[in-house]
Amino acid sequence: MEKTGANGVxxxxxxxxxxxxxxxIGHSYTTVAADVVARYRRLRGxxxxxxxxxxxxxxxxxxxxxxxxxxxxxxxxxxxAAYQKAWKAFHIEYDAFIRTTNTTHVxxxxxxxxxxxxxxxxxxxxxxxxYCTACESSFREDELRDGNCPDCGRSVEHASxxxxxxxxxxxxxxxxxxxxxxxxxxxxxxxxxxxISFVSAGLRDACVSRRRTDWDIPVPDDDSQxxxxxxxALINYLTVAGYPDDPEKFAQVWPPDVQLMGKDILPRFHAxxxxxxxxxxxxxxxxxxxxxxWWVAPASDKTGLTKISxxxxxxxxxxxxxxxxxxxxxxxxxxxxxxxxxxxxxxVTFGLDGVFSMxxxxxxxxxxxxxxxxxxxxxxxxxxxxxxxGCLPAPSGDxxxxxxxxxxxxxxxxxxxxxxxxxALEALWALVRRANxxxxxxxxxxxxxxxxxxxxxxxxxxVADVARCVALGIAPFMPYVAAxxxxxxxxxxxxxxMRWQDFAPGRTPAHTAVGEPRPIFPRIDVNKLQQAEVEQxxxxxxxxxxxxxxxxxxxxxxxxxxxxxxxxxxxxxxLLKLIVDVGEDQPREIVAGLAPRFQPEDxxxxxxxxxxxxxxxxxxxxxxQGMVLAAGAQEPxxxxxxxxxxxxxTKVR
RNA sequence: GGCGGCGUAGCUCAGUUGGUCAGAGCGCGCGGUUCAUACCCGCGGAGUCGGGGGUUCAAAUCCCUCCGCCGCCA
Numbered sequence: 001m002e003k004t005g006a007n008g009v010x011x012x013x014x015x016x017x018x019x020x021x022x023x024x025i026g027h028s029y030t031t032v033a034a035d036v037v038a039r040y041r042r043l044r045g046x047x048x049x050x051x052x053x054x055x056x057x058x059x060x061x062x063x064x065x066x067x068x069x070x071x072x073x074x075x076x077x078x079x080x081a082a083y084q085k086a087w088k089a090f091h092i093e094y095d096a097f098i099r100t101t102n103t104t105h106v107x108x109x110x111x112x113x114x115x116x117x118x119x120x121x122x123x124x125x126x127x128x129x130x131y132c133t134a135c136e137s138s139f140r141e142d143e144l145r146d147g148n149c150p151d152c153g154r155s156v157e158h159a160s161x162x163x164x165x166x167x168x169x170x171x172x173x174x175x176x177x178x179x180x181x182x183x184x185x186x187x188x189x190x191x192x193x194x195x196i197s198f199v200s201a202g203l204r205d206a207c208v209s210r211r212r213t214d215w216d217i218p219v220p221d222d223d224s225q226x227x228x229x230x231x232x233a234l235i236n237y238l239t240v241a242g243y244p245d246d247p248e249k250f251a252q253v254w255p256p257d258v259q260l261m262g263k264d265i266l267p268r269f270h271a272x273x274x275x276x277x278x279x280x281x282x283x284x285x286x287x288x289x290x291x292x293x294w295w296v297a298p299a300s301d302k303t304g305l306t307k308i309s310x311x312x313x314x315x316x317x318x319x320x321x322x323x324x325x326x327x328x329x330x331x332x333x334x335x336x337x338x339x340x341x342x343x344x345x346x347x348v349t350f351g352l353d354g355v356f357s358m359x360x361x362x363x364x365x366x367x368x369x370x371x372x373x374x375x376x377x378x379x380x381x382x383x384x385x386x387x388x389x390g391c392l393p394a395p396s397g398d399x400x401x402x403x404x405x406x407x408x409x410x411x412x413x414x415x416x417x418x419x420x421x422x423x424a425l426e427a428l429w430a431l432v433r434r435a436n437x438x439x440x441x442x443x444x445x446x447x448x449x450x451x452x453x454x455x456x457x458x459x460x461x462x463v464a465d466v467a468r469c470v471a472l473g474i475a476p477f478m479p480y481v482a483a484x485x486x487x488x489x490x491x492x493x494x495x496x497x498m499r500w501q502d503f504a505p506g507r508t509p510a511h512t513a514v515g516e517p518r519p520i521f522p523r524i525d526v527n528k529l530q531q532a533e534v535e536q537x538x539x540x541x542x543x544x545x546x547x548x549x550x551x552x553x554x555x556x557x558x559x560x561x562x563x564x565x566x567x568x569x570x571x572x573x574x575l576l577k578l579i580v581d582v583g584e585d586q587p588r589e590i591v592a593g594l595a596p597r598f599q600p601e602d603x604x605x606x607x608x609x610x611x612x613x614x615x616x617x618x619x620x621x622x623x624x625q626g627m628v629l630a631a632g633a634q635e636p637x638x639x640x641x642x643x644x645x646x647x648x649x650t651k652v653r
Numbered sequence: 654g655g656c657g658g659c660g661u662a663g664c665u666c667a668g669u670u671g672g673u674c675a676g677a678g679c680g681c682g683c684g685g686u687u688c689a690u691a692c693c694c695g696c697g698g699a700g701u702c703g704g705g706g707g708u709u710c711a712a713a714u715c716c717c718u719c720c721g722c723c724g725c726c727a
Contacts, residue, residue, distance in 0.1 A: 190657080190658065190724080190725095191724095191725090193656095193657065193658085193725090194656090194657070194658095194724070194725045194726085195725085197655095197656055197657070197725070197726070198725065198726065200656095201655095201656095201726065201727085263724090267725070267726090347665085348665090349666080349667095352666095353723095354665095355665090360665090360679095363679070363680090364679095366690095367678085367679065367680095368678095368679095370690060370692090371690075371692065371693080372693090374690065375689060375690055375692055375693070376689090376693090377689095378688095378689055378690060378692090379688050379689030379690090379692075379693075380688080380689085382688075382689075383688060383689090386688090426677085426678080429678090433693095433694095436692095436693055436694075437693085437694060437695095439688075439689095439693080439694090440685095440686075440688095440693065440694045440695090441694085443686085443688080444688075445687085445688045446688095448688095519690055521690080522690070523690045523691090523692085525691095
């Protein structure tokens with residue numbers, strides 16, 4: 001059952017993304033990383049199956065469609081198309097885009113369910129608990145927080161009904177043993193340790209069905225039940241591989257070589273439920289699971305980092321960042337997209353959280369791409385035209401950069417094997433720097449002046465040779481840029497000609513006629529950039545004295561919030577501390593100067609209007625994460641109150 | 654509350670089993686160079702390796718403790 005060498009397909013997956021929302025930076029990050037892996041493996045000559053897709057079932061999707069007055073299929077079609085469009089813009093080349101509403105997938109899910117029910121791993125039981133429709137998750141009584149969903153804080157529905165369970169518990173021991181026998185199963189190691197302790201605490205059987213609804217996969221032969229969305233979703237990896245109807249394909253593809261994901265869906269799903277399902281099906285487990293961290297926005301108040309979320313108004317759109325980068329640098333749009341791909345994988349060690357800021361994007365672009373790599377080409381290729389009539393010589397004698405090239409390739413391979421993308425890029429840049437230094441040391445311009453044009457030619461050959469190798473190395477990360485470098489070197493840049501095995505010294509064909517050098521990464525003048533920003537700001541402020549634009553007003557995130565609790569702040573006459581549910585994971589703490597007019601008990605239960613993206617502040621030792629609207633110029637006179645049926649989190653505008 | 658991790662140059666971070674381990678990149682300063690996108694190359698760190706204590710001939714690296722931060726679980 002183990003796929004092998006010649007026929008083996010390198011199978012890499014991203015999770016399938018829930019269509020309740022449009023693609024955001026987290027999705028992009030995972031998918032870009034998977035694309036880098038896929039491209040790297042293709043470059044190495046391996047057959048690759050790179051699968052991504054969309055997770056389209058569930059009540060939440062159904063309700064979102066309804067809310068927009070669309071039928072659910074049209075709704076999911078639209079969002080799936082949005083994902084595909086985004087991936088295209090990101091230069092992502094997947095081999096399969098799986099949608100859970102595909103009939104083949106539905107059939108696979110039902111097949112698996114049926115098979116496991118027949119084997120006894122899925123058994124009927126009684127579901128007792130609390131269900132959060134927003135999270136599609138059920139909780140035991142003791143897991144609730146203040147009677148609400150522990151994940152999102154929303155209210156939960158009591159549910160007691162027949163349901164099917166999967167015997168996760170039966171496989172806990174085996175999973176634990178597997179983890180211990182395969183120390184590299186989960187990357188990074190720290191996550192593996194977390195999972196080990198998670199599993200050591202024991203696993204509960206998972207409820208894998210729900211009361212039948214209109215937008216999910218029915219349990220075979222039981223119309224009263226439908227299949228739990230996570231159970232449905234995980235099976236996508238099997239569907240893509242051809243399970244169970246295409247055994248030939250399946251034999252070549254299974255198991256996945258690597259499954260990439262955000263750290264949030266590792267322990268409960270991919271590292272436990274998923275392996276247990278595979279064990280129950282008697283299928284091999286994926287070779288490796290790789291969990292990455294979050295991108296966070298720079299904190300405005302220096303108190304730490306803030307997770308990116310719409311409510312905080314700090315959403316980062318990498319495609320927008322690419323557009324901005326193209327604008328401020330004058331770089332080609334495709335180069336800018338590649339530069340953002342480079343940035344995301346170079347800036348932060350894969351696995352850790354990172355700060356995404358335009359400042360650091362500009363820094364990376366200038367320092368790494370424009371100065372180091374771009375300038376290497378730009379200072380060497382013109383010399384080939386000037387001294388050598390545009391034609392590289394044949395290499396002769398010992399190539400001086402041989403060891404540097406080989407060391408870079410090895411370091412790069414090793415890093416890529418461990419999904420250490422920043423390490424791989426670092427290794428390549430050591431080679432870039434070495435080549436820049438080599439040019440300085442050998443000064444071909446001086447050699448030429450002194451009449452040693454042949455020697456100058458050898459130096460330029462070696463530099464071009466390094467550029468060619470570096471282009472191979474960065475090709476998985478910056479496919480457009482790599483091809484452009486090859487074009488400028490006068491090489492044919494096709495999938496057949498660009499091969500990893502040619503990441504070796506002396507493989508640049510003799511007498512290659514180099515192309516026209518053209519700066520790929522136009523350097524950004526940071527001073528001008530800052531000046532432009534300052535001027536623009538000044539202009540804006542001046543022209544709009546006393547008035548706010550619609551866009552400015554739209555920056556104020558007003559939302560309905562339900563006051564869960566209120567209390568006086570000791571030794572403060574005017575302040576009350578409110579706990580307000582604004583429809584997020586956690587209710588917020590808000591300090592408000594309402595005490596002169598209101599008693600805490602006047603406020604509890606009210607649905608008020610909250611400024612959700614106000615800069616947080618610490619007032620009298622309490623952390624205030626927002627502001628509630630009230631009438632009254634100085635002292636509060638009346639609260640701005642919404643009708644009680646308005647759900648917390650509803651946008652107010 | 655339980656388990657685990659982190660706190661190293663202005664910034665972001667590397668530092669396997671204790672002994673060239675006090676480092677890299679960025680930024681900054683100086684110098685060189687001028688082929689190049691004011692670039693590149695070289696040189697420059699008086700950093701108590703969070704505080705304190707301990708083990709050792711020797712600790713950023715092991716142990717204890719305190720402070721701060723984070724993750725998973727409850």
